[in-house]
Amino acid sequence: MAETSAVSATGLTLPVWVAAAARAAVLVLQGGAAPASVELRIPGEQASRSVPVWAAARLEDGTQALAITVCDPGRGLDLTRGLEIWVRAARTSAPGPGFQVTAGAGVGRHVQDGGLCISGFARELLDLNLTDLLTVESALELEVVLPRGQELALRTSNAAFGVVDGLALIGTQAEVQTSASPDQLEMLLAQLTELASQSGFAGQLTLVIGENGMDLAHQLGLSQQQPVLKAGNWIGPVLVAAAEAGVRELLLLGYHGKLIKLAGGIFHTHHHLADARFEVLAALAVQQGLSTERIRPLLQVASLEQAWEWLASQDAGQARALWMSMAGAVEQRSQGYLQRYGCPAMAIGAALFSRDRQLRWAGPEGLRMLGHAGLSLEPLLGGESGGPSLR
Structure with a gap:
């Protein structure tokens, strides 16, 4: 085993705690004593981390063991x-070596096939x-x-991305990135400064909020054409810092249920601080000339995704026009934010x-930038397949 890190076991992502419980359970299953902690190897890190284990025990028949960690x-x-x-x-009848991970109670599953929702990092960690x-x-x-996974999942956007029944085992690193903390903002600004100082930097940047946006940027090939930076919830300060660092063109790529906040002038998007999504949607709908009979149902659904689906079922063209105007409003309010702070000119x-991580809507500047990247939009209307396509 590699040298043990002195880093505290606090501040670790869910996949790390899952891996610790898994290792403890297998150790006990093989006849070992219940460990108070386990040494975990982390992908990309030389030193291992000591992670505490709350309890571990072999079950009655001796072919199973259970271990518990506390995140x-x-x-x-x-x-x-x-x-x-x-x-x-648990031991199975299949020949070894090898193991299979299954989703028990409270663990998120993909709605399409019922499979376990787990990231590549989490699988590598277990291996x-x-x-x-x-x-x-x-x-x-x-x-x-x-x-408590199913209960806690109701407070996340998992369902919006097709994950049901509990919390997803996702994450791309061992340490938690607290997207709402000042420390996270300082780290982002340092990354931006370093990026802009590189000799090959062409002044173009894609800014995403979280892991879903980062994953989509890679799928679309945007990360191969220009740098991609994950801003977390600190959109406003990062926009200002990008303009001051010399970024000339910035593409905001995000889930519509999150970026709509920018259309309402909310530039820190953590839900603990502000949430006026449906109020912003109603204001945009009024500007688009929708009738009261159309606007009222939009305010009675549980999510922005449901609002889109309902309006698209009533009038596909009207729904697309409203959501495209939303993207345009994000661009306009972002430009206004920069002007308020006297920033250098930067195209945004x-x-x-949408929830299936397909690119559906863009503002005028977004369409232009996507076009330069060889991407175009296709509408998701009436059950048609949509999303980005290569020209």
């Missing part, structure tokens, strides 16, 4: 704080920390259970994606 995401607002993670390890424990006698089944384009 500590560190400082900042994070709904996984204090979340118990249970992992049940890295279980390979040395696997035997040829039999493969293992690892069932992950989050007792907005491109919005």
Whole structure:
């Protein structure tokens, strides 16, 4: 095992705590004593991390074991704080070595196929920390259970991205990035300064809010054409810093349920601070000339995605025009934000994606920037397939 890191086990993402519980469960299943902590190897890190284990025990028949860890995401607002993670390890009839991860109660599943929602980083983390424990006698089944997962998932946007029944096991690194904390903003500004100082920087940047936007930017090939920076919820300060750093063209790429806040002049998008999505939608609908009979139902649904689906079912063209105007309003209000702070000129384009992570709407500047990148929009109307296409 690599040298153990002195870094505290607080501030770690959910996949790390899952991996710790999984390793503890397998250790106990093989006859070891219940560990108070386990040493975890982290992809890309030389030193291992010591992660505490709350409990671990072999079950009655001896072919199963259960281990529990308790998530500590560190400082900042994070709904996984204090979340118990249970992992049940069981021998199967299949020959080893190997293991299969299944979603137990409270763990998110993809609505399309019911499969476990887990990131590549989380899978790699499990592979890295279980390979040395696997035997040829039999493969293992690892069932992950989050007792409060389904309850907590109601406070996330998981359902908007097609994840149901609980929390997704996603994350791209070991340490939590607190998107609403001042420390996170300082780190972002440092990244931006370093990026703009590079000799090959052409003054173009794609700005995303979270992991879904980052993943889509890679899928579209935007990351191969220009740098992509994840802003978290600090959109306003990052826009100002980008303009001052010499960025000439900035593409805002984000989920429509998040970026609509910018259309209402809200430039810190964390839901704990402000949320006026439906009020902004209603104002945009009035500007577009929608009738009261059309606007009222838009304010009675549970999500912006449902508002889109309902209006598209009533009038596809009207729905598309409203959402395209939303993207245009994001561009206009963002420009106004820069002017308020006397920033250098910077073109801002907005491109919005839907819950299936398909690019659906863009403002005038966003359309121009997407066109330069070889991408165009196709509407999602009446059940047609849509999303970005290469020209």
